[in-house]
Amino acid sequence: KMTIVHTEGIFTHEISWCSCPGSDPMDWHLDLLRERLFLASITKPKTASTFDVLNHFLIDALDCKTSAMSFYQKLKRFTNN
Numbered sequence: 001k002m003t004i005v006h007t008e009g010i011f012t013h014e015i016s017w018c019s020c021p022g023s024d025p026m027d028w029h030l031d032l033l034r035e036r037l038f039l040a041s042i043t044k045p046k047t048a049s050t051f052d053v054l055n056h057f058l059i060d061a062l063d064c065k066t067s068a069m070s071f072y073q074k075l076k077r078f079t080n081n
Contacts, residue, residue, distance in 0.1 A: 001014055001015070002015045002047065004048055004049075006052065006053050007050070007075075009078040009079030029042065029045075
């Protein structure tokens with residue numbers, strides 16, 4: 001399971017890695033980037049953020065001076081409503 005942080009909230013999803021013939025099992029991180037997901041860590045990732053939510057945070061942080069914690073709390077409220 002992986003936690004996905006998106007503009008509409010925080011969700012948990014089952015992730016299936018590509019096991020196609022000829023695919024490199026070491027390229028799983030590239031698969032996520034192609035799907036516009038940015039990993040929270042490189043080793044044993046459990047969380048990824050969409051590029052959209054990262055762009056929203058950048059605008060909030062630069063224009064509104066929103067802290068990362070406040071932005072995360074806002075996303076949690078979206079999830080629970």
